[in-house]
Amino acid sequence: MAVPFRLILMHRLEAVCTSSQNYNRQRNIFVKLYKSIRDARSFSTSSVRCNEDRGDSSDSSSLSAKLTSRQDLLFRRRRHLSPLERISSLLPQDTLSPEVMQLREQNLQEQGGNANQESRPETFMKDLDTDQAIDAAKEINTSFHHEEKQVPPILPGDSLLTFGELLMAEYLKKRVEFRKMFQLQTGARLCSSWGFIQHDDIAGQPAGSFLRTSRGVPIFIRRASLEDYVLCMKRGPAIAYPKDAATMLMMMDVTEGDDVLESGSGSGAMSLFLSRAVGSKGSVLSLEVREDHLRRAVLNYEHWRTTWSMRRGREWPDNVRFHNADLCTASSLLAGRGFHAVALDLIKPHLVLPTVLPHLHPGAVCAVYLANITQVVDLLEGVRCSALPFLFERIIEVPVRKWVVAPAVQKDGQYHTRTAPTPDKDQSQEDETDRETSTEDSSLTFGSIPYIARPHPEQMSHTAFLVKLRKYVQ
Structure with a gap:
C-alpha cells in the first residue's frame, strides 16, 4: 500500500515543481511537508519516552534504536541545497539540462554516489509510517488547492472576468509601454515580448489584477473602457478621437432621450459615444456614403454591444440605425423627424447644411469635425454665400498634453x-x-x-x- 502512494505523491510533487513562476509557493509547500514530517517524528519520540516511564523497557529500547538510526540518516541528509539542486532533485533525468546533469555528477562524486538518491523525497518518505505520510500529504494538498482558488471578495454589482469579455493588458517600465486589447477566449494565450499568459489563468480573476507572464513579468489586466475600445478597434477611415468626441458631445449638449443625426459613420467611433449619451430612450440616425465604411462601423458597434453585455449582465441600448446614404439626397430618411443635435464628419459639410437645417430644432447645435483649416474656411464661406441661419459660436482644436x-x-x-x-x-x-x-x-x-x-x-x-x-x- 505504501509504494503506490509514494508514486502518487512523487508525481504530484514533480507536477507542482515544474512551473518556475510558482517557485515561491511550492517552496512553502515543501517547508510545510518537512514540518509535518518533523512533528510526526517528535510525536513518535515522545510516545517512546512515555512507554519508558511506564516500564515498557524492551519495546521502547527497540523503537529508540530504530528512531536513532532514522535520525542519523536524516542528519546525514541535512545539507544546504541551492534552489537549483532542490528542484532538480525532484525531476526525472530526461527533463534536465546538461548543466544540471553536470551538477548532479559533481555532487555524486563528492558524497560517494549517495547524494542523488538521498536527496529525493522517495527515500525521505520511507522513514515515515504510511498513515502519517497520508495525513501529511492530505494537509499539503488541501492547503495547496486553497491557495490556488483563493479569490479576493468582490463588491455588490461587480463580477469576475469571464470568457468573451474585452480586456486590456498594460505594462510600463522605463518608457517601454505595452498596451494590448484582447478578448478572453478558452485555450488562448496573451503573448508579449515579456512572455505569455494563459487566458484560462485570467478567467475567474477580479478586474484590475497583476498577473505574471511565463518570464515572471507582472502585466496589469483590466476591463477595456469605451475609450480603449475606440482607440484599439479595427478601423477603415480615421476615427474621431475620444478627446474630440467628448468635446463635441459637450458642444451639442446631448442628454438621455435626445434624437441625434450623424453623417459620416466612419469606423463607428462617434456612433458609440452618441449611443451611450442618448441612452435607451434616445436614438441616433447614422448615415455613411461608403458601403465598406458602413460595414466596419456596424461590426464595431455590434462587437462592443456583445462584449459589454457579458460584462454588465444587461444589454447595451440598441439605439443606432445605420444607413448607406448620402445626406444631400436623403430627404426621405429625414421626413417627419426632428433632431436635437447634428454631428457632421464630412469633407464638404457646407453642402449638406441646407438639407439638415429644416430638421434641426431652433437653438440646437450642429458640431462639425474638420481635419484642416482649409475646410473650416470653406465651411464659413459656404454658410455666408447660402445665407443660412447659423451662428459660428466657436472654432477650436483640443490638444492633450501628457x-x-x-x-x-x-x-x-x-x-x-x-x-x-x-x-x-x-x-x-x-x-x-x-x-x-x-x-x-x-x-x-x-x-x-x-x-x-x-x-x-x-x-x-x-x-x-x-x-x-x-x-x-x-
Whole structure:
C-alpha cells in the first residue's frame, strides 16, 4: 500500500515543481511537508519516552534504536541545497539540462554516489509510517488547492472576468509601454515580448489584477473602457478621437432621450459615444456614403454591444440605425423627424447644411469635425454665400498634453531624499548628506522624496478642428 502512494505523491510533487513562476509557493509547500514530517517524528519520540516511564523497557529500547538510526540518516541528509539542486532533485533525468546533469555528477562524486538518491523525497518518505505520510500529504494538498482558488471578495454589482469579455493588458517600465486589447477566449494565450499568459489563468480573476507572464513579468489586466475600445478597434477611415468626441458631445449638449443625426459613420467611433449619451430612450440616425465604411462601423458597434453585455449582465441600448446614404439626397430618411443635435464628419459639410437645417430644432447645435483649416474656411464661406441661419459660436482644436510626474531616482536606482538644513553644517555638507541619506528611513515620510515634472516625450498633436454652429430663428 505504501509504494503506490509514494508514486502518487512523487508525481504530484514533480507536477507542482515544474512551473518556475510558482517557485515561491511550492517552496512553502515543501517547508510545510518537512514540518509535518518533523512533528510526526517528535510525536513518535515522545510516545517512546512515555512507554519508558511506564516500564515498557524492551519495546521502547527497540523503537529508540530504530528512531536513532532514522535520525542519523536524516542528519546525514541535512545539507544546504541551492534552489537549483532542490528542484532538480525532484525531476526525472530526461527533463534536465546538461548543466544540471553536470551538477548532479559533481555532487555524486563528492558524497560517494549517495547524494542523488538521498536527496529525493522517495527515500525521505520511507522513514515515515504510511498513515502519517497520508495525513501529511492530505494537509499539503488541501492547503495547496486553497491557495490556488483563493479569490479576493468582490463588491455588490461587480463580477469576475469571464470568457468573451474585452480586456486590456498594460505594462510600463522605463518608457517601454505595452498596451494590448484582447478578448478572453478558452485555450488562448496573451503573448508579449515579456512572455505569455494563459487566458484560462485570467478567467475567474477580479478586474484590475497583476498577473505574471511565463518570464515572471507582472502585466496589469483590466476591463477595456469605451475609450480603449475606440482607440484599439479595427478601423477603415480615421476615427474621431475620444478627446474630440467628448468635446463635441459637450458642444451639442446631448442628454438621455435626445434624437441625434450623424453623417459620416466612419469606423463607428462617434456612433458609440452618441449611443451611450442618448441612452435607451434616445436614438441616433447614422448615415455613411461608403458601403465598406458602413460595414466596419456596424461590426464595431455590434462587437462592443456583445462584449459589454457579458460584462454588465444587461444589454447595451440598441439605439443606432445605420444607413448607406448620402445626406444631400436623403430627404426621405429625414421626413417627419426632428433632431436635437447634428454631428457632421464630412469633407464638404457646407453642402449638406441646407438639407439638415429644416430638421434641426431652433437653438440646437450642429458640431462639425474638420481635419484642416482649409475646410473650416470653406465651411464659413459656404454658410455666408447660402445665407443660412447659423451662428459660428466657436472654432477650436483640443490638444492633450501628457506629463511625467514621478519620484526622482538616482543612477544607482535609489530615490533622492530631502533633509532639513541644520545650522552646524555648511551647504556642501548638506548636499552630501542629501545624496547619501538612506531611502529606507525616509521613504515613509511625507515630502521626504522630491518629484520630477516634465512634459511626456510623446505628445498628441493636432487631430481636428471642431466648429460649433447654432441655428437661430430669422
